[in-house]
Amino acid sequence: xxxKTWGLKRSPWVYHVNVGACNNCDIEILELLTPRYxxxxxxxxxxxxxxxxxxxxxxxxCTRQAEPRLRAVYEQTPKPCVVFLIGACACTGGIFRxxxxxxxxxxxxxxxxxxxxxxxxVPGCPPxxxxxxxxxxxxxxxx
Amino acid sequence: xxxxKNPAGAAVQSAVLSRVLSSLGGMVxxxxxxxxxxxxxxxxxxxxxxxxxxxxxxxxxxLATATGIExxxxxxxxxxxxxxxxxxxxxxxxxxxxxxxxxxxVGQDLPAALWIEREMHDLLGAEFxxxxxxxxxxxxxxxxxxxxxLRRGFKVPKTDPAGGRERKxxxxxxxxxxxxxxxxxxxxxxxxxxxxxGPFHPLQEEMEFFQLYCxxxxxVDMDVRLSYNHRGVEELSTRLTWDQxxxxxxxxxxxxxxxxxxxxxxxxxxxxxxxxPPRAQYIRTIVAELERLxxxxxxxxxxxxxxxxxxxxxxxxxxxxxxxxxxxQVTGSRIHYACVRVGGVRRDIAxxxxxxxxxxxxxxxxxMEMLTKAVLDDPVLHARLKGxxxxxxxxARRWGVTGPTARGSGLAIDVRRDDPxxxxxxxxxxxxxxxxxxxxxxxxxxxxxxxxxxxIIEQCLEKMPGGPIxxxxxQVPPGEGCGHYEAPRGETFHYVRSDxxxxxxxxKIRAPSYVNIPSFRASCIGQTVTDVSxxxxxxxxxxxxxxxxxxxxxxxxxRPLYGMDELLRLSRAKTERLKKEV
Numbered sequence: 230x231x232x233k234t235w236g237l238k239r240s241p242w243v244y245h246v247n248v249g250a251c252n253n254c255d256i257e258i259l260e261l262l263t264p265r266y267x268x269x270x271x272x273x274x275x276x277x278x279x280x281x282x283x284x285x286x287x288x289x290x291c292t293r294q295a296e297p298r299l300r301a302v303y304e305q306t307p308k309p310c311v312v313f314l315i316g317a318c319a320c321t322g323g324i325f326r327x328x329x330x331x332x333x334x335x336x337x338x339x340x341x342x343x344x345x346x347x348x349x350x351v352p353g354c355p356p357x358x359x360x361x362x363x364x365x366x367x368x369x370x371x372x
Numbered sequence: 373x374x375x376x377k378n379p380a381g382a383a384v385q386s387a388v389l390s391r392v393l394s395s396l397g398g399m400v401x402x403x404x405x406x407x408x409x410x411x412x413x414x415x416x417x418x419x420x421x422x423x424x425x426x427x428x429x430x431x432x433x434x435l436a437t438a439t440g441i442e443x444x445x446x447x448x449x450x451x452x453x454x455x456x457x458x459x460x461x462x463x464x465x466x467x468x469x470x471x472x473x474x475x476x477x478v479g480q481d482l483p484a485a486l487w488i489e490r491e492m493h494d495l496l497g498a499e500f501x502x503x504x505x506x507x508x509x510x511x512x513x514x515x516x517x518x519x520x521x522l523r524r525g526f527k528v529p530k531t532d533p534a535g536g537r538e539r540k541x542x543x544x545x546x547x548x549x550x551x552x553x554x555x556x557x558x559x560x561x562x563x564x565x566x567x568x569x570g571p572f573h574p575l576q577e578e579m580e581f582f583q584l585y586c587x588x589x590x591x592v593d594m595d596v597r598l599s600y601n602h603r604g605v606e607e608l609s610t611r612l613t614w615d616q617x618x619x620x621x622x623x624x625x626x627x628x629x630x631x632x633x634x635x636x637x638x639x640x641x642x643x644x645x646x647x648x649p650p651r652a653q654y655i656r657t658i659v660a661e662l663e664r665l666x667x668x669x670x671x672x673x674x675x676x677x678x679x680x681x682x683x684x685x686x687x688x689x690x691x692x693x694x695x696x697x698x699x700x701q702v703t704g705s706r707i708h709y710a711c712v713r714v715g716g717v718r719r720d721i722a723x724x725x726x727x728x729x730x731x732x733x734x735x736x737x738x739x740m741e742m743l744t745k746a747v748l749d750d751p752v753l754h755a756r757l758k759g760x761x762x763x764x765x766x767x768a769r770r771w772g773v774t775g776p777t778a779r780g781s782g783l784a785i786d787v788r789r790d791d792p793x794x795x796x797x798x799x800x801x802x803x804x805x806x807x808x809x810x811x812x813x814x815x816x817x818x819x820x821x822x823x824x825x826x827x828i829i830e831q832c833l834e835k836m837p838g839g840p841i842x843x844x845x846x847q848v849p850p851g852e853g854c855g856h857y858e859a860p861r862g863e864t865f866h867y868v869r870s871d872x873x874x875x876x877x878x879x880k881i882r883a884p885s886y887v888n889i890p891s892f893r894a895s896c897i898g899q900t901v902t903d904v905s906x907x908x909x910x911x912x913x914x915x916x917x918x919x920x921x922x923x924x925x926x927x928x929x930x931r932p933l934y935g936m937d938e939l940l941r942l943s944r945a946k947t948e949r950l951k952k953e954v
């Protein structure tokens with residue numbers, strides 16, 4: 230384990246990227262920060278810029294308009310970083326996958342510019358906050 | 373029902389419709405009374421502007437939205453007018469005939485129609501003569517010109533993993549100007565600064581792209597680009613069956629995930645003449661009010677967060693948790709409830725669950741009182757919110773805003789009262805209004821509505837009737853219907869059209885923020901940049917902008933004009949001044 234990965238696993242700072250979600254995964258992510266779940270206990274902090282982030286929390290189906298912006302955000306994030314695809318939409322396109330608004334799955338969009346991207350999937354519509362915590366623990370343990 | 377049943381001049385049952393018909397006079401070609409609360413009128417398309425003027429000025433109607441449908445002879449434009457005081461919705465149809473597909477723009481006189489006409493232009497290719505701003509609104513930048521997703525025969529283009537076949541094919545295709553975009557700012561001139569906000573912004577949950585045009589600290593114009601979140605729900609809906617659509621529309625917006633399906637089933641039930649059994653109506657009402665509680669508390673928290681008052685955020689979201697728990701117990705999910713279906717509800721609330729609901733609802737009364745007091749009595753919040761972002765009653769009417777945004781401006785409209793359904797006409801509650809129209813008024817409306825929601829839930833549990841929770845719906849006949857419901861953010865309006873098949877052939881959805889967001893142009897202009905953040909948030913689209921410090925140089929000497937000491941002195945002086953005002 231390189232020192233960068235070692236550093237990544239401790240108190241990951243996250244940046245929230247909504248690329249066409251229904252807002253549900255997003256409020257559940259904010260829910261994580263509030264008193265019941267309070268992930269700041271573990272040093273997980275929501276930051277305002279991808280340049281400060283260790284992990285991206287991607288929600289939504291990756292719409293046509295959002296896809297180039299998602300790639301731009303990923304490029305700005307310092308590597309190594311973990312991409313969490315949160316919710317059914319981000320993982321697979323969910324109920325919107327046959328619509329004309331969807332460009333393509335978010336993982337494909339990211340793998341196009343970085344084939345070795347570390348991507349973790351947290352399915353659910355929306356995943357419960359507990360599920361997101363489990364997803365984070367599993368992904369960091371696998372590094 | 374592209375052919376309405378009555379020719380002009382036939383007898384009319386409803387007093388409202390007959391008044392509307394006599395006001396519109398000679399332009400009416402046919403009309404139909406669907407039920408005591410819904411009427412349909414077809415008019416001469418050359419006179420839509422006159423119609424809009426008569427409906428707003430003489431009838432006092434509010435333009436809920438408009439729907440475009442492709443028909444054999446062109447594009448039918450349906451203007452849905454809500455007559456809130458009379459509990460009536462009248463839809464006026466006008467045909468934009470082939471081959472030009474042109475019709476006069478209503479938006480040039482009535483700002484409430486500006487966005488929806490741009491949308492119909494994007495999605496269907498209708499042309500609105502005289503519209504001041506025909507830039508692209510909701511399709512993506514890379515969408516080619518002349519491909520209209522809501523036209524018949526549109527096929528969703530296939531993408532392949534290696535970058536998209538059709539992406540390459542479309543790369544060189546001509547595109548209309550999309551607005552706003554960084555490359556084509558409008559109205560920039562010396563002395564005017566353009567501040568881009570978005571599409572990603574630290575305090576925005578969703579992607580939105582705002583452009584603020586500022587002179588000094590004052591915002592003089594603003595512009596907004598949608599499409600980042602455009603998923604094409606209306607088109608997807610036409611590929612589903614009547615019973616599948618509620619699952620789709622509850623994912624239109626996760627925080628209104630009970631309101632959208634309810635408005636949809638209202639539309640279908642009005643189309644098919646179905647009445648859901650009383651117990652179903654009560655269950656719908658309880659879930660809807662629980663949703664309103666969670667949504668308003670969420671807003672109070674976020675508003676605090678935007679103002680830098682994070683204590684309110686943490687408190688509000690902590691006290692919201694019992695509501696989320698009880699929603700999970702009642703419906704099976706914290707957020708997507710899957711509660712309503714056409715003809716009733718999917719799941720019953722067992723009587724042994726009533727005490728748990730009562731307890732949860734009871735548990736938030738005290739904290740809510742405390743939060744309301746923290747908001748109402750805090751001198752800092754007064755200084756920050758009072759008189760900020762005023763939307764006057766007249767502007768509120770012209771922009772057609774709904775929900776707490778309208779009620780904060782003194783417009784007493786609430787679909788729960790103005791088109792009663794569910795249990796709302798059987799329980800005691802009142803519509804909260806405030807006259808001031810500023811951000812503070814909207815905050816007060818939301819806080820006080822929480823107490824009304826608690827009252828409604830308690831009475832519903834008290835009076836809950838027995839019996840079945842749904843009626844069996846075998847078929848939805850051909851026809852069309854509209855339904856609306858008061859979501860936490862305002863009226864959500866749905867229109868469906870059936871050809872007698874398994875699912876809708878056209879489904880129009882108009883969410884409350886769609887009419888509330890454009891009103892920014894009325895409430896933000898003339899305010900300072902720092903206040904814009906909370907004004908935009910007051911409508912509840914979740915967005916904010918950070919304060920920025922620009923260094924000012926003297927143009928001739930290139931020497932900085934304001935140093936650190938000077939700025940400190942200025943800010944101290946301003947604080948002193950504010951303290952005196954407070």
